[in-house]
Amino acid sequence: MRKRWAALILVVTVFLTTLSFIGCTKAAAPKVIRIAVAGPMQFIQGQHHWLGAQMAAEEINKAGGVQVGNKKYQIELVQVDTNELLSVDDAASAVEKAITVNKVNAIVGTIRSEAAMAIQEVAMDHKTIMMVCGASLPQMAEKVGKDYNRYKYWFRVTPINATYLVKASMLLLNHVGAVVRKELGIQKPKVAAVIEKAVAGDPLAAAAAKLIPTFGMEFVGVWRPSPTATDLTAELTAIRKAGAQIIYTYFSATAGVPYAKQWGELQIPAASVGINVEAQAKGFMEATGGKGNYEYTLNTYAPVQITPKTIPFYEEFTKRAGQFPTYNAGTYDAIYIYKEAVERAKSLDPDAVVPELEKTNFLSAAGKIVFDKNHDVTWGPGYVTALGTQWQDGKLVAVWPNGWEGITYPGTVDYKLPPWVVAQWKKK
Amino acid sequence: MSLRRLYRRFTGEVLVLPGRTLVLAVCLALLVLPLFHRHPYTLRVLTLTFIFAIFAASWDLLSGFVGQLSLGHAIFFGVAAYTSALLNLRAGLPPLVTIPAGALVAVLMGLIVGIPCLRLKGQYLSLATMAFPIILTGLVFLFSGVTGGELGVSGLARLGPTRLSEYYIALVLVLGLGFIMWKITDSKVGLIFHAIREDEITARASGINTPLYKLLAFCLSGFFAGVSGGLYSHFMRVAGPSTLGVLTSFQPVIWTIFGGVASIYGAIVGTFVLYPLMEFLRVAPEFRTLIFAVLIVLVLRFMPEGLTPWFIDRVESECPRCKEHNAITRRTCRVCGTALGRPPASRAGLFQPGKGGRVAG
Numbered sequence: 001m002r003k004r005w006a007a008l009i010l011v012v013t014v015f016l017t018t019l020s021f022i023g024c025t026k027a028a029a030p031k032v033i034r035i036a037v038a039g040p041m042q043f044i045q046g047q048h049h050w051l052g053a054q055m056a057a058e059e060i061n062k063a064g065g066v067q068v069g070n071k072k073y074q075i076e077l078v079q080v081d082t083n084e085l086l087s088v089d090d091a092a093s094a095v096e097k098a099i100t101v102n103k104v105n106a107i108v109g110t111i112r113s114e115a116a117m118a119i120q121e122v123a124m125d126h127k128t129i130m131m132v133c134g135a136s137l138p139q140m141a142e143k144v145g146k147d148y149n150r151y152k153y154w155f156r157v158t159p160i161n162a163t164y165l166v167k168a169s170m171l172l173l174n175h176v177g178a179v180v181r182k183e184l185g186i187q188k189p190k191v192a193a194v195i196e197k198a199v200a201g202d203p204l205a206a207a208a209a210k211l212i213p214t215f216g217m218e219f220v221g222v223w224r225p226s227p228t229a230t231d232l233t234a235e236l237t238a239i240r241k242a243g244a245q246i247i248y249t250y251f252s253a254t255a256g257v258p259y260a261k262q263w264g265e266l267q268i269p270a271a272s273v274g275i276n277v278e279a280q281a282k283g284f285m286e287a288t289g290g291k292g293n294y295e296y297t298l299n300t301y302a303p304v305q306i307t308p309k310t311i312p313f314y315e316e317f318t319k320r321a322g323q324f325p326t327y328n329a330g331t332y333d334a335i336y337i338y339k340e341a342v343e344r345a346k347s348l349d350p351d352a353v354v355p356e357l358e359k360t361n362f363l364s365a366a367g368k369i370v371f372d373k374n375h376d377v378t379w380g381p382g383y384v385t386a387l388g389t390q391w392q393d394g395k396l397v398a399v400w401p402n403g404w405e406g407i408t409y410p411g412t413v414d415y416k417l418p419p420w421v422v423a424q425w426k427k428k
Numbered sequence: 429m430s431l432r433r434l435y436r437r438f439t440g441e442v443l444v445l446p447g448r449t450l451v452l453a454v455c456l457a458l459l460v461l462p463l464f465h466r467h468p469y470t471l472r473v474l475t476l477t478f479i480f481a482i483f484a485a486s487w488d489l490l491s492g493f494v495g496q497l498s499l500g501h502a503i504f505f506g507v508a509a510y511t512s513a514l515l516n517l518r519a520g521l522p523p524l525v526t527i528p529a530g531a532l533v534a535v536l537m538g539l540i541v542g543i544p545c546l547r548l549k550g551q552y553l554s555l556a557t558m559a560f561p562i563i564l565t566g567l568v569f570l571f572s573g574v575t576g577g578e579l580g581v582s583g584l585a586r587l588g589p590t591r592l593s594e595y596y597i598a599l600v601l602v603l604g605l606g607f608i609m610w611k612i613t614d615s616k617v618g619l620i621f622h623a624i625r626e627d628e629i630t631a632r633a634s635g636i637n638t639p640l641y642k643l644l645a646f647c648l649s650g651f652f653a654g655v656s657g658g659l660y661s662h663f664m665r666v667a668g669p670s671t672l673g674v675l676t677s678f679q680p681v682i683w684t685i686f687g688g689v690a691s692i693y694g695a696i697v698g699t700f701v702l703y704p705l706m707e708f709l710r711v712a713p714e715f716r717t718l719i720f721a722v723l724i725v726l727v728l729r730f731m732p733e734g735l736t737p738w739f740i741d742r743v744e745s746e747c748p749r750c751k752e753h754n755a756i757t758r759r760t761c762r763v764c765g766t767a768l769g770r771p772p773a774s775r776a777g778l779f780q781p782g783k784g785g786r787v788a789g
Contacts (some may be wrong), residue, residue, distance in 0.1 A: 004446065004755075041713060081713035088670045089476055089660075093469075093707060100469045114668035117582040121665040137579050147583075199569045199578035 033066055033073045033348065035338070036098040037331060038091075038109040038119065041081040045134060045328045051111040051321050052133075052329035055313075056336055066339045071348045073336070075328065078102045091115040092122050099126045103347055108157075108317065108334040113137040114116030114400055118151050119233055124150050127350050129357070131334040132156040134327065138163055141376035154355050155375045158330030158366060160386055164379035168223050169298050172388045173217055173248050175400050176273045176296065179415055184425045192244035192270065193222040194235055194251075194259065201250050227253035236268050236354055239345040245425055249274035249297075257287045264291030269424035271337060271417055272296060273388075282324045285394050292391055294418040300327040301357060302398035304411030306387070311411075313365035319362050324396065332366035381405035392416055444762055446743040446755050454700075458599055462592055471595045477703045478598035479659045480679070484687075484695035485609050486652035487680040492690035493613055494645040495625030500557035501680055503564060505536040506672035508654030511570070513581040513667035520608060523587055527658030534654025535647045542646030546639050561672040568669055580668020585758065587662040594663060599769040601606060601659065602696065605652055611650065621645055625690075686724055688734030697736045749760065 033053035037053040039046030057075040065072040078228035080098045082091035092115070094285040098104050105125055110116040111134035120140060123130040130153060132140070138161040139215055144151040159165065173191070180189045193208040195201040205222050212219040223235040232255065239247060247270045251259060256278030263272055268330065278284060281363070284292050301324065303314050313332060317325040343350060352377040362369045371378055388400025392413070399415040401407040462471070491497045493551060509528030515526040541560050545553050568575045572654045575581065588594040612618055618643050623631040632638050661667035670676065682697070687698020700782055705723070709716040731738035744753045747761035754762055761768055 004449070004757075079713070081710070081716075087675060088666065088668060089664060090706075092664060093472060093476065094710065096472050097469050097710065098465065113578065114666065114670060116578045117579065117668070118666040119665050121582070137581075139576075139579055143583065199572060202569075202572065202577075 002095075016340075017088040022266075031071060031073050031344070032076045033106075034078055034102060034104040035335060036074045036078045036080045036095070036102065036104040036107045036109075038095055038098065038107050039111055039134065039328065040083055040085045041079060042083075043085060044323070044326070046081065046109070046110040048098065048321070048323075048326050048328035049111075049133060049209065049331050050079055052079075052325065052332035053108060053335055055316060055320065056332045056334075060339055061337070067343050068348060068414050073348075075339075076263045078104055080107075080109075082110070082115060082119070084110065084112045084119075085344045088112075088115045088118050092118040095119045096122050096126075099123065099128050103129065105350075106338055108331045109133055109328075110135050111328065113140070117138060118152070120154055124153060127153055129153045129338065129350050129353060130155070130301040131331075131338065133158050133330040133334055136160070136162045136165060138376070141374035144374045144376075145258045152375070153350055154358055155371060156332040156377055157364075157369065158377060158384075159327040160379040160384055161376055162200065165275065165298065165386075167209060168379070169248075169250070169273075170211060171404065172273050172296065172298060172400055173212075173246065175388065175402070175404075175415060176246055176271050176417075177215060177217055178270065179417060180356075180425075183417060184245065184421065186245060186425060188216060188218050189245040190218045190220045190243055191240055191246045191248055192220050192239040193248045194232075194239070195222060195224055195249070196229075196251050196253065196255055197224040198227045201251065204250050212248070217246070225255055225259075227251070227255055228246045229255040230258050232259045232262055233266065236262055236266055240266070240268050240271060244270045245421070246270055247272045247274075249276050251276045251278060254278065257284070259291075260284070260292040262291075263286035264288065264293065264297075267418075267420040269300075269421050271421050274298070277326075279391065280326060280389070280396075282318070282322070282325065282396075283393065284396075290394070293394065294391060294416065296388060296390040296399065296415065299396075299398075300330070300366050301325045302387050302396065302411075304387070304398040304409040306385075306409050307363040307365065309363065309365045310409075327366075328366075330366060333362070333366060333369065336364070337362050337369065381407055388415075389414060436683075441696055444755065445753055446554050447740050447753075455603060461680060462595065466592065469590050471591050473679060473704055473707045473771075475591075475595050475598045476660075477700055478595075478602040479663065480683070480703055481602050481657050481696045481699040482605050482659070483653055483656040484680040484683045484699045485606055486649045486656065488689060488692055488695035489609055489621075489652065490645050490649035491615065491681075492684060492695070493618065493621040493690075496557075496642065496645065497550075497554045498557045498649075498677075499554045499681065500559065500561045500677050501649075502672050502674075502676035503557075503560040504537055504650040504653035505657035505676055506561060506662070506669075507533040507537045507564060508657030509661035509667040509671040510575060510581065511712060512658035513584050513661045514574070516584050516662070516702060517581055523585055523658070523662045527655060527662065530658035531651050531654035534650040534657065536650075537654075538646035538648075538650030539643060540758045541650075542643045545646070546642060558677070561674075561677060563736040565669050565672045568672070579759060580666055580670075581661075582666040582668075584662055584665045584667070586665065587659060594666035598659060598663070602656065605655065606696050609652060617641070617644070650740070682724065686727060688738075691736060692735075694734050698734070700733065754784060 008325045039049035047347050057077050061074050065074045078098055080094050082094045084091035084373050106129040108131045110119055110132050113135040116135035136159050177189055180186055190213050191297040195205045209219055225232055225235055256276040273296040279295045279297040280299050301314050303311055317329055337360050345352040360371055370383055372378050385401055387398045389396050398412045402412050450495055485499045510529035511533040512526035514523045515529055544557055548556055569577055588597050620636055624638050625673055628638055683698040683702050685696040688694025709719055743756050745756050747766055749766045750764040752763045
């Protein structure tokens with residue numbers, strides 16, 4: 001009986017001791033600002049989060065660090081693998097660990113909107129500054145307006161939110177429409193929409209049907225393939241039959257590759273424009289077997305001079321990562337923005353830093369970043385406009401803005417219609 | 429009942445068995461833990477463990493005991509998460525109301541799932557159960573104006589005013605609901621469930637209304653899973669399509685089989701071991717899932733019936749005459765006094781049957 005009690009007490013003690021170690025914190029080293037880079041590190045989005053942040057931290061530390069009052073602080077990055085693409089509670093726990101165990105001062109990153117909402121709650125609970133570099137749904141920003149005192153620590157640096165993404169992609173569509181009118185002489189181009197069958201695509205499909213006629217174009221129909229489709233010949237042949245001169249696309253997942261490949265192989269006589277995330281990647285030409293030329297997609301970065309920072313950032317990132325930067329690499333800018341706000345506030349206290357973040361007027365690699373009243377990045381001429389990039393001769397070049405609102409970034413070239421489109425329609 | 433009798437009951441039924449005593453010790457440890465260690469991260473991990481343990485136990489009730497192998501258990505979790513979330517957000521009802529309401533909707537879902545599944549068996553039943561969360565996910569996306577679509581619903585009220593209170597709410601519920609579930613399986617209804625799993629035709633021939641009891645199992649399981657879903661949404665303050673996801677359906681299966689299927693406490697033990705383990709493995713982020721999977725495979729290789737039965741076999745033995753469990757150290761049965769030999773050949777395969785003695789190792 002006594003032996004059993006002893007054994008029990010031993011077990012309980014071991015159990016409690018083990019538990020107490022879970023929450024152990026290392027003694028916080030002085031003069032270090034810890035920033036958590038939160039993202040799905042096994043996937044490209046998280047990897048770009050990390051690489052962009054790393055670049056910024058290295059540059060800042062090499063230049064002496066962050067000046068907080070009269071002390072210099074070095075930036076220490078904490079990599080947080082949120083695994084958010086697979087599990088939301090995993091992501092929230094990872095961030096809570098970073099905040100309460102690693103004692104980070106700020107969080108940059110996130111990509112999946114549902115997880116970003118859960119992470120937002122955790123960060124706001126602990127009054128930790130959170131700078132989103134990936135999730136684009138506008139609802140997160142609206143919370144700042146609705147409950148400022150709780151959500152004021154939240155900011156979005158990139159991408160421009162989903163409403164703006166739609167607006168920008170429509171501008172690209174109009175850009176192509178203008179070229180079609182001028183070069184092919186077709187005053188009312190026919191537009192077919194190919195929008196992947198995902199939740200984000202539903203409002204876009206509705207918007208396309210409604211808005212395209214108002215652009216002086218004829219809407220011939222919408223096709224909704226699966227986001228992971230591997231064969232889109234059915235959609236493409238139907239579009240050819242419908243006589244469309246322009247295809248307006250929305251692809252956020254892998255279907256973007258077979259779409260472009262088959263579009264090029266079948267030489268569908270319609271210019272493709274819109275959002276195709278796969279077409280933003282360096283490996284796109286290889287993935288489409290060289291057939292992806294002339295694909296035209298909305299993008300965040302390109303080797304043009306949006307600001308003096310853009311080209312150096314683009315080249316350095318491409319060199320380090322072996323890939324073009326996606327919008328997730330905006331953690332680079334997020335960390336600089338945070339640094340400047342901390343230096344202006346002369347303090348690391350979030351309540352002092354937030355008002356300074358609100359005053360941000362920062363020339364980033366993506367454009368001039370100014371936050372609106374909901375702490376969301378502003379879109380518009382003079383701010384972050386996004387870019388239209390097209391594959392020409394196997395190279396990704398920027399073709400938009402090209403005179404839009406008087407803006408043309410140095411390095412921008414003219415948009416080119418696919419030659420088979422010109423051949424098909426110009427005789428008319 | 430007098431205090432003396434209660435004490436005698438306690439010493440006579442709980443303290444005599446090492447397995448039960450350990451459970452009691454762990455429960456007490458968890459109850460007093462916050463007095464020593466109140467780190468929010470630890471409390472978060474434990475609270476989620478408790479919530480998911482209720483979920484796993486509800487799966488065990490349906491699939492382990494009644495043999496209706498549900499591979500779409502997320503339907504109950506998710507429908508309750510969304511119901512409690514929407515009631516809280518749109519109607520302003522507090523969690524105390526929304527969580528039971530969500531659980532009741534999950535009971536209704538139990539009927540909706542159970543009725544078509546009455547005529548199905550084995551793998552066909554499992555496949556059918558997989559369909560329901562997919563259907564509901566589709567509806568969630570279709571009515572995204574109401575459900576928030578891909579983003580889900582957020583800004584929900586907290587489960588409790590502080591992390592500590594949330595911890596205790598979840599702990600009390602897992603202990604209480606786990607106990608209730610265990611008592612259900614220990615009752616006449618539990619016996620009928622067991623009979624249906626073993627041989628449904630014979631059960632029917634004995635006059636048991638098996639469709640009724642199967643539906644009852646779906647509803648009960650749905651209720652408990654629904655409570656965990658409501659707790660989850662209020663703890664996370666977000667309810668999204670991930671609550672209806674495949675991972676959510678599969679996790680209780682893994683935890684329960686690891687811990688020991690068809691025993692309720694096995695599901696709870698499995699969750700208590702695996703969920704914090706997965707969290708602990710964060711120290712090796714690239715290998716986390718791999719290590720986790722390897723551990724599970726190893727454990728199931730050497731403890732094929734799960735962790736809990738293996739452990740109980742080590743510390744307790746069954747009396748050959750009255751079938752009551754005794755501590756392994758006893759020489760005579762505590763109930764009928766029969767002499768207890770060395771432990772009999774165990775199902776766990778590490779023992780050699782017929783040798784009558786314990787093989788070292």
